Amino acid sequence: MTASREASARRAARLLRWYPAPWRARYGDEFAELLIAEFAEQPRSWRRAADVARGGVIARLTRAGLTGHRLEPAEQVRAGLATAACALAAFLAPGIAMWAQLTIGWDWAPPAAGGATIAMVTMTAAAALLAVLALLAAAPLAWSAARSLRRRPARRALRGPALLAAVGTAVLAVGSHHFQNAWPGTGAHPWAQPGLVPAGVAAFSWAATLSVSAYWAHPAALAAFPAAEIAWMAVSPAALIIAVTGVAGLVRRLDLSPRILRYEAWLASSAGAAMAVFLAGACCWVLVAGSGPGLFHAGAIDVGSLAVMLLALSMAQRATGLARKSAPGSRPQ
Amino acid sequence: MAGPRGSAGDGAPGAGTLGAFGRYAGPATLILSSLAGGTKHGYALTKDVEAFSGVRLAPGTLYEALSRLEGQGLIEALESQDRRRPYRLTAAGAAALRAHLDDQRRVADVGLRRLASNWGTS
Numbered sequence: 001m002t003a004s005r006e007a008s009a010r011r012a013a014r015l016l017r018w019y020p021a022p023w024r025a026r027y028g029d030e031f032a033e034l035l036i037a038e039f040a041e042q043p044r045s046w047r048r049a050a051d052v053a054r055g056g057v058i059a060r061l062t063r064a065g066l067t068g069h070r071l072e073p074a075e076q077v078r079a080g081l082a083t084a085a086c087a088l089a090a091f092l093a094p095g096i097a098m099w100a101q102l103t104i105g106w107d108w109a110p111p112a113a114g115g116a117t118i119a120m121v122t123m124t125a126a127a128a129l130l131a132v133l134a135l136l137a138a139a140p141l142a143w144s145a146a147r148s149l150r151r152r153p154a155r156r157a158l159r160g161p162a163l164l165a166a167v168g169t170a171v172l173a174v175g176s177h178h179f180q181n182a183w184p185g186t187g188a189h190p191w192a193q194p195g196l197v198p199a200g201v202a203a204f205s206w207a208a209t210l211s212v213s214a215y216w217a218h219p220a221a222l223a224a225f226p227a228a229e230i231a232w233m234a235v236s237p238a239a240l241i242i243a244v245t246g247v248a249g250l251v252r253r254l255d256l257s258p259r260i261l262r263y264e265a266w267l268a269s270s271a272g273a274a275m276a277v278f279l280a281g282a283c284c285w286v287l288v289a290g291s292g293p294g295l296f297h298a299g300a301i302d303v304g305s306l307a308v309m310l311l312a313l314s315m316a317q318r319a320t321g322l323a324r325k326s327a328p329g330s331r332p333q
Numbered sequence: 334m335a336g337p338r339g340s341a342g343d344g345a346p347g348a349g350t351l352g353a354f355g356r357y358a359g360p361a362t363l364i365l366s367s368l369a370g371g372t373k374h375g376y377a378l379t380k381d382v383e384a385f386s387g388v389r390l391a392p393g394t395l396y397e398a399l400s401r402l403e404g405q406g407l408i409e410a411l412e413s414q415d416r417r418r419p420y421r422l423t424a425a426g427a428a429a430l431r432a433h434l435d436d437q438r439r440v441a442d443v444g445l446r447r448l449a450s451n452w453g454t455s
Contacts, residue, residue, distance in 0.1 A: 027396055029416040034375035034392050048391055055393025058402075 005185055008039045015049065018056025020063045021150050046218050053214055065319050073326040077261045078154035080323025081247035084268045087316035091275055092130070093237070094305035096205050099123050103202040105296050115288040116296050124282030129274045139269045140260050145250055154255070161249025168243025172208060172236060181206040198296040211237045214301040258328035265327040270291040275313050282306060358433075360390055360398040361407075365430040368408060371450060374417040375399070402426065 018025055019031075027093040038048060061067050065079025102111075102120050111117055145162055148154040183203035211233040215222040222230065256264070286298040286306055355370045367381045377393060379426060383389045390398075399420065407426030411419045422430070 023400075027400065029413065030375055031392065031396055033416045034379070034395070038379075038392060048393075051391035051393040053393070058397055120407040129403045168437040 005036065008036045008116045010038060012036055015052045016051050019059045022063065023059045025165075036249065042118065042220065055144055059307055061187065061237065066315070072260070073328060074256075074261060075321045076326035077328075078252050078254075078256070080319040080326070081261075081264050082251040082266055083319035084271070084316045084323070085202070085247050085251060086244055087312045088130075088134075088271060088275070089240060091133055091264055091278075091309050091312035091316065093240065094212050094308050095123075095210055095282060096127065097209035098236060098285075098302055098305050099127060100206040102211055102285065103197060105205065106203070107199070111296050113296070114286055117283045119285035119288075120196060120278070123264060123278050126274045126278035126281060130278070133267050133271045133274060137264055137271075140256075141247075141250065141254065144254050144256055145261065146184055148254060157253050158250065161246045161253060163245030164242050165230075168239045168241070168246055171239035172243060175232055176204050176208040176237055176241065179210065179229065182229065183207065194316075207232075208236065212305070214299055231328065261329045268316075272317050272320050273312070275316060279306070279309050279313055282309065301325045347354060359388075360394055360404055362430070362433060362437075364395070364398055364402060365407065365426055366434075367428065368420060368422040369430060372411060372419040372421045374414070374419045376417070378420070415434065 007302065012032040015035060016028055019028075037053075040047075043050070058067065064083045065076050065081075066083060084090060099120075100297060101251060102116070103125070105111065106120060111120065140294060145158060148158055180200070180203035183199075183206050210229070213233065215225070225233075251264075282302075283297075288304045291297065363382045364378060367378050367385070370381070373381060375392075379392075379395060380391050396444055403410060403420075405425075407423060407429055408420045409423050413422055436438070
């Protein structure tokens with residue numbers, strides 16, 4: 001291989017990184033050959049680089065089940081469910097952080113503004129519904145994963161994501177349980193008065209989402225926190241990402257029956273509706289009643305959280321819509 | 334007048350599916366038209382399309398359209414030759430291309446007829 005061809009091959013390999021691994025496995029060699037031929041004809045072109053980057057992003061969106069193209073139906077459902085799980089995590093991280101802030105405020109004194117009360121009740125009901133839906137969704141997945149892990153051929157493919165899901169969830173659960181002792185609510189009793197939720201649940205949720213904090217923008221104030229708490233603020237989002245990556249990998253790789261796929265797709269679209277209700281409650285607080293005192297005051301981080309939640313919700317709706325449409329036995333639209 | 338996908342090729346598998354390609358319908362038509370002349374790999378496709386249409390398909394666009402056409406069963410990949418893989422038009426692809434081009438020709442005929450009657454011949 002000549003030096004210039006070698007350099008072109010390296011450039012092509014760099015550009016190929018825009019594409020997901022399965023796409024590279026299928027088209028990588030021939031696409032690299034095409035790029036090398038293009039480099040020989042026209043060494044530099046930002047239009048070509050942009051086109052390749054755009055193609056890579058579209059290939060990744062397609063693999064995530066967000067474009068509705070080319071995937072076979074069961075794969076489309078699995079992709080949609082995996083994407084919906086990721087979108088739900090992205091939605092709940094800022095959403096639960098916001099809810100935890102209001103819970104602490106409520107434990108000290110119920111809100112004076114009617115809008116904040118409506119928002120809090122709406123968000124609490126939607127969060128409880130989401131928790132129930134998550135448990136209902138997790139049960140058949142855990143059962144299928146446990147059964148598949150007993151079989152040798154499936155074990156190799158599932159071991160990695162199962163390990164990630166277990167480690168991420170364990171770190172998040174143990175860490176949140178440990179750090180909930182620093183909860184700034186009125187704690188100590190099982191059902192905080194006059195709070196809306198048990199103090200244990202409120203404290204655990206607060207600790208799990210401690211990283212969603214405006215303190216990142218104020219390093220001097222952040223430095224006053226105990227070192228272990230700052231470390232947890234860095235570790236907990238990583239644990240969440242690891243757990244969600246594992247769950248998404250499991251959903252992608254598990255051989256789920258058409259019945260379970262239909263059931264999961266139905267749960268996912270119900271979760272989408274619950275997310276919309278939660279977001280409506282959050283909007284009600286931030287946009288209508290966010291000028292309250294203390295913890296009932298909405299800041300820039302809450303507006304940012306709304307934007308993240310809206311984006312995650314639209315992604316979840318798109319993924320679950322396509323998953324439901326492709327679910328085996330679903331009525332053609 | 335028949336609907337946009339209502340006449341030629343109806344009933345054949347894959348016929349009239351180019352309309353579902355949205356903004357990829359253009360590249361898809363060019364690729365299928367090129368493959369109608371024989372099997373070609375990526376670079377040969379780019380050069381052929383450029384030669385007969387004046388359009389240079391960028392690599393990302395070309396492979397996005399190729400993967401969709403392959404997913405729809407309108408083209409198929411042959412054995413790889415020295416890391417380059419040739420593609421071939423399938424029977425469904427030929428039917429879809431014929432239906433699409435017939436639709437295009439009807440539109441072109443109407444446009445040309447109206448131009449001739451209202452604007453004269455150039």
